[in-house]
Amino acid sequence: MARTVEMRLVELMSLKQDVANVIEHLGKKGVFQFQQTKNSSSNSNTANQKYENIDKKFFDELDSSRVFLKLDDLNEDEILENRACDADRDEAGKLLANVSSLKERYEQITENNKKISDAYREASAFSNLQVSFDQLEHLSFLSMRIGKLPATNIGQLKEALGSSVIIVPLGENSSSILAATSKKGRFAMDTELKKAGFVELNVPKDFKGVPENALEGLRLSLEQNNKQIDDINEEIKNFADTHKELLFKLLKKFSIASQITDVQNSLESTSLVYRLTGWIPASESQQFMKEIDELTEGRTAIREYLPSEVSSVINGQEKVPVKLKHGPLIKSFERMIFSYGSPLYRSIDPTPFVAVFFTILFGIMFGDCGQGLVFLILGILMALKVIKVGGWNKFAPVFMSIGVSSSIMGLITGEFFATEKLLEPFALWVTGLFGTPHAPIVKMMPSSDPNSIKVIFGIFGVTIALGFVINSIGLVVNLINKIRQKKWGSAFFGKTGLAGLLFFWYVVFFGIRLGFFSGSPMMFDWIFIGITLFFASFGEPFERLLDGERPVLENGFGSMVIGGVVELIEVISTYLSSSISFVRVGAFALAHAVLGFIIHLMANMVGPVGGILVYIVGNAIVVVLEGMIVAIQVIRLQYYEFFSKFFGETGTEFKPFKFHYGK
Numbered sequence: 001m002a003r004t005v006e007m008r009l010v011e012l013m014s015l016k017q018d019v020a021n022v023i024e025h026l027g028k029k030g031v032f033q034f035q036q037t038k039n040s041s042s043n044s045n046t047a048n049q050k051y052e053n054i055d056k057k058f059f060d061e062l063d064s065s066r067v068f069l070k071l072d073d074l075n076e077d078e079i080l081e082n083r084a085c086d087a088d089r090d091e092a093g094k095l096l097a098n099v100s101s102l103k104e105r106y107e108q109i110t111e112n113n114k115k116i117s118d119a120y121r122e123a124s125a126f127s128n129l130q131v132s133f134d135q136l137e138h139l140s141f142l143s144m145r146i147g148k149l150p151a152t153n154i155g156q157l158k159e160a161l162g163s164s165v166i167i168v169p170l171g172e173n174s175s176s177i178l179a180a181t182s183k184k185g186r187f188a189m190d191t192e193l194k195k196a197g198f199v200e201l202n203v204p205k206d207f208k209g210v211p212e213n214a215l216e217g218l219r220l221s222l223e224q225n226n227k228q229i230d231d232i233n234e235e236i237k238n239f240a241d242t243h244k245e246l247l248f249k250l251l252k253k254f255s256i257a258s259q260i261t262d263v264q265n266s267l268e269s270t271s272l273v274y275r276l277t278g279w280i281p282a283s284e285s286q287q288f289m290k291e292i293d294e295l296t297e298g299r300t301a302i303r304e305y306l307p308s309e310v311s312s313v314i315n316g317q318e319k320v321p322v323k324l325k326h327g328p329l330i331k332s333f334e335r336m337i338f339s340y341g342s343p344l345y346r347s348i349d350p351t352p353f354v355a356v357f358f359t360i361l362f363g364i365m366f367g368d369c370g371q372g373l374v375f376l377i378l379g380i381l382m383a384l385k386v387i388k389v390g391g392w393n394k395f396a397p398v399f400m401s402i403g404v405s406s407s408i409m410g411l412i413t414g415e416f417f418a419t420e421k422l423l424e425p426f427a428l429w430v431t432g433l434f435g436t437p438h439a440p441i442v443k444m445m446p447s448s449d450p451n452s453i454k455v456i457f458g459i460f461g462v463t464i465a466l467g468f469v470i471n472s473i474g475l476v477v478n479l480i481n482k483i484r485q486k487k488w489g490s491a492f493f494g495k496t497g498l499a500g501l502l503f504f505w506y507v508v509f510f511g512i513r514l515g516f517f518s519g520s521p522m523m524f525d526w527i528f529i530g531i532t533l534f535f536a537s538f539g540e541p542f543e544r545l546l547d548g549e550r551p552v553l554e555n556g557f558g559s560m561v562i563g564g565v566v567e568l569i570e571v572i573s574t575y576l577s578s579s580i581s582f583v584r585v586g587a588f589a590l591a592h593a594v595l596g597f598i599i600h601l602m603a604n605m606v607g608p609v610g611g612i613l614v615y616i617v618g619n620a621i622v623v624v625l626e627g628m629i630v631a632i633q634v635i636r637l638q639y640y641e642f643f644s645k646f647f648g649e650t651g652t653e654f655k656p657f658k659f660h661y662g663k
Contacts, residue, residue, distance in 0.1 A: 363405025376403025414440025467582025
């Protein structure tokens, strides 16, 4: 049976001048998991050197520029790029300066636009108000002044007032202006107007509303400002298009450089030497050490340790990280393992079993050839990246597997998109090879045939038998793992040890013998069942005895008896429920057939055109909703009926150091 990948602990003593190159190599190689990510003063023989992470600041500023330029963020997770150097910092500085200039102009123009828009909107609101112009000062939130000043002073006035006051030329005469500001800014405006030689025009006392030339001036200023906004937006877009590749390249470089600095600051170090320790697959260690030696020209001291030589592993303070090695198909099922927990180091790798069980169980519960082909095609398109669904693309082989198994089950049951007609020729040909032709091969859809009850019970029998196989493999995996770990007590005693396994097997075969071979119970049967049940239920003291733990009766004889009785009930109920639980597989298979029958019945009731629509909508609902329900049920069966047999203790997943964008 396949086991987890062998690991080695590697210690690197790297000079200060080489450490950044070493860390960069580790991140790109992606086979080294740091034994420690942080060091406190208690486990460091010297004070660690800390460096300001200036590259993180560059990254943040570049990312802020990306947002301003309205560029979508990078979709990448792992990145392969060289870290930023001084030339990259110079280039980034120039790019940031250009973006900053654009941003400053954009903010100035948009702020001015807001003020002009507010002024025009308020002036327009009072344009038809039958109140004298000089009285608007008491009604409006806007303070306006209309008058003249020397044309040569307009530039000086704009500079003095800044963006807080709007200066609008009136008519063709550039010396006539409208000055407008908020109420709170009117005193500053009047002061600067007076300095610039402003002479206010007297609007006739009987003039009502706002002068037309003032409104027209505001409108023209607003149009000009809107054009400026369009121009600056176009300039920003052109800048983004021409600098997009450079910006993303720099973002990657500074992301890597930032992560290198963070790692370097976390390492044990002296003024000249850094210490890096971490786990690496044994198959990679020789090549890895050769590459480090070449990279640093022999300046790095390297030591390799077996897990059995690492003190933190020996005393139980650290677990050796677990890596699984599979091809693309089996690898796509790994997350089902790690979502439950990591296997222990050097234990049996359960992933191949999970891949087989998941595929078979899903196919039985979702048996429709047409709907299975949908999953198969979807998986192929995901594998080819024609369909991109984020992190789900790595599960493309899973979709292809369940598509194949569902299609095979559909061929057996004769279902093709909820109808039995299309596959009848195939069923007649296959059954004709073995006797009288009939279709389908196995009748799942509801019918008046009296043999259908036998078929239903036959399906339940098959699924319970499949459950027996899955439960048994889980127990065998646990037994082998315990023996390899030299945990002899739990290997031979307890409900998941050899005693529980023999009890389970003997009871099942005892029942088969009585039910199908007209046998009768014998004294040996009851003795064997009694002995195995006793050691499965009252196994704790025997476990302690075999493992050398003392005292054997940890909490006394009375506690042992009570615990054993409770465990006896649990052993019987657990094995009974673990077997009966697989009845749901047959129940879902029948439910799937019933749903197909309902779709077929409804389609026949509404005529040809409506029937096509019913078939399309009905099958779509079944594929999406029932597909999810079946997947959840299969995962549940794996977790509770398979994993629970050997996942008594979990390990640590191997997560090598890699560069991730944006960290």
